[in-house]
Amino acid sequence: MAKVKYYYDADTLSYRKIAVKKSDYYKKTIFVFLAILLNGFIGFIVFSQFIMSPNERALNRENENLQLNLELLSKRVEESSTILAQLQERDNNIYRVYFEANPIPEEQRKAGFGGVNRYKSLQGYDNSKLITDLTKNVDILSKQLVVQSKSLDEIVVLAKEKEKMLAAIPAILPVKLVDLTRMASGYKWRMHPILKIRKFHKGMDFTAPVGTPIYASGNGKVIRAERSATFGKVIYIDHGYGYKTIYAHMSKMKVRKGQKVKRGDLIGYVGNTGRSVSAHLHYEVHKNDRAVNPINFYYGDLTPEEFAAMQKAAEEEGQSYD
Known part of the structure; x- marks a missing residue:
C-alpha cells in the first residue's frame, strides 16, 4: 500500500493530504527505468571483461600457443648458434691451420647489418621484444652460416690442392x-x-x-x-x-x-x-x-x-x- 503524505497548511492551521499528480508519477517511473538501464549497461561492460566469447577464447589460446612456440624457437636458435660457434673455432684453429690458410677474423664472422632500423615493422605489438630479438638472432645466424659455408668451400679447394701437392712431392725411392x-x-x-x-x-x-x-x-x-x-x-x-x-x-x-x-x-x-x-x-x-x-x-x-x-x-x- 502506497504511503500517504501530508503537509501543514498555515492558513487553516491543519494538515492536508498531498495530492500526487500523474505527470510526476510518470516522470519518476521513467527516471527509475533509466537508472536501471544505466546500471545494467555498466554492469554488462564490467562483467564482459571477465567473460569471453568462444572466438575470443580461441584467439587467446592461439596467442598463448604462438608465444610458446616463439620461445621454443628462440631456444633452438641459441643452441644452433652455440654449435656454429664450435664449428667456427675448429675451422680457424684446425682446418685452416692444417691447410695453411689465414683464419677468418672475428669481426668478419660477426659483422652487424647497420643502416636503417630493419625491425621497425615488428614494433608496437604485445610480443614485439620477443619477435624482434628472435628475428635479429636468426639474421645473425644466417649471415654467419654464409661466411662459414664459404670458408668450408675454400677448405675443400685447399684440401684438393693439398692432395695434389702430396702426390707431387718426391716421396719414394727411385729404385726399389x-x-x-x-x-x-x-x-x-x-x-x-x-x-x-x-x-x-x-x-x-x-x-x-x-x-x-x-x-x-x-x-x-x-x-x-x-x-x-x-x-x-x-x-x-x-x-x-x-x-x-x-x-x-x-x-x-x-x-x-x-x-x-x-x-x-x-x-x-x-x-x-x-x-x-x-x-x-x-x-x-x-x-x-x-x-x-x-x-x-x-x-x-x-x-x-x-x-x-x-x-x-x-x-x-x-x-x-x-
Missing part, C-alpha cells in the same frame, strides 16, 4: 730397396772418382745392376730427357710446387720430354752412361732450384729401421760414383 746392391754415396762432400778432387755431391748414388728399373718418385712432367757428357742418359721431372728431380746415368729412358708421369711409373733403367765409374743411379731432389738432401723424402717408402740404416750409410765417408 730389394733391387739395390747398396747405397753408395750420400748428400755431402765427397772425393770425385774421376776428377780426384773433393766436390759436393748434390744427390744420392744407388748401386744396382744395369737394367734395374727406375721409377718416378712423385707425380710430375718430364721437362728433359736427353744425353749429356756428365749425366749420360738423364731425365728431369718437374713436380710442381717448387720440386724437381734428376735421374742420371741411365742405360735406357722410357719417357720423353713433355710426358706426364705419376709416382711409381717406370721411367728408365739403371746404367753406367756419362761420367760414371760403375752401374748406378745418381738421384737428386731440388726445391726452388736448390739441391736438397734426398734422404728426407723417403717417408712414403721406408720403415723407421730401413730409414735409419740408409741414413747411416749415407753418412759414411767414401768417394761417389760420379
Whole structure:
C-alpha cells in the first residue's frame, strides 16, 4: 500500500493530504527505468571483461600457443648458434691451420647489418621484444652460416690442392730397396772418382745392376730427357710446387720430354752412361732450384729401421760414383 503524505497548511492551521499528480508519477517511473538501464549497461561492460566469447577464447589460446612456440624457437636458435660457434673455432684453429690458410677474423664472422632500423615493422605489438630479438638472432645466424659455408668451400679447394701437392712431392725411392746392391754415396762432400778432387755431391748414388728399373718418385712432367757428357742418359721431372728431380746415368729412358708421369711409373733403367765409374743411379731432389738432401723424402717408402740404416750409410765417408 502506497504511503500517504501530508503537509501543514498555515492558513487553516491543519494538515492536508498531498495530492500526487500523474505527470510526476510518470516522470519518476521513467527516471527509475533509466537508472536501471544505466546500471545494467555498466554492469554488462564490467562483467564482459571477465567473460569471453568462444572466438575470443580461441584467439587467446592461439596467442598463448604462438608465444610458446616463439620461445621454443628462440631456444633452438641459441643452441644452433652455440654449435656454429664450435664449428667456427675448429675451422680457424684446425682446418685452416692444417691447410695453411689465414683464419677468418672475428669481426668478419660477426659483422652487424647497420643502416636503417630493419625491425621497425615488428614494433608496437604485445610480443614485439620477443619477435624482434628472435628475428635479429636468426639474421645473425644466417649471415654467419654464409661466411662459414664459404670458408668450408675454400677448405675443400685447399684440401684438393693439398692432395695434389702430396702426390707431387718426391716421396719414394727411385729404385726399389730389394733391387739395390747398396747405397753408395750420400748428400755431402765427397772425393770425385774421376776428377780426384773433393766436390759436393748434390744427390744420392744407388748401386744396382744395369737394367734395374727406375721409377718416378712423385707425380710430375718430364721437362728433359736427353744425353749429356756428365749425366749420360738423364731425365728431369718437374713436380710442381717448387720440386724437381734428376735421374742420371741411365742405360735406357722410357719417357720423353713433355710426358706426364705419376709416382711409381717406370721411367728408365739403371746404367753406367756419362761420367760414371760403375752401374748406378745418381738421384737428386731440388726445391726452388736448390739441391736438397734426398734422404728426407723417403717417408712414403721406408720403415723407421730401413730409414735409419740408409741414413747411416749415407753418412759414411767414401768417394761417389760420379
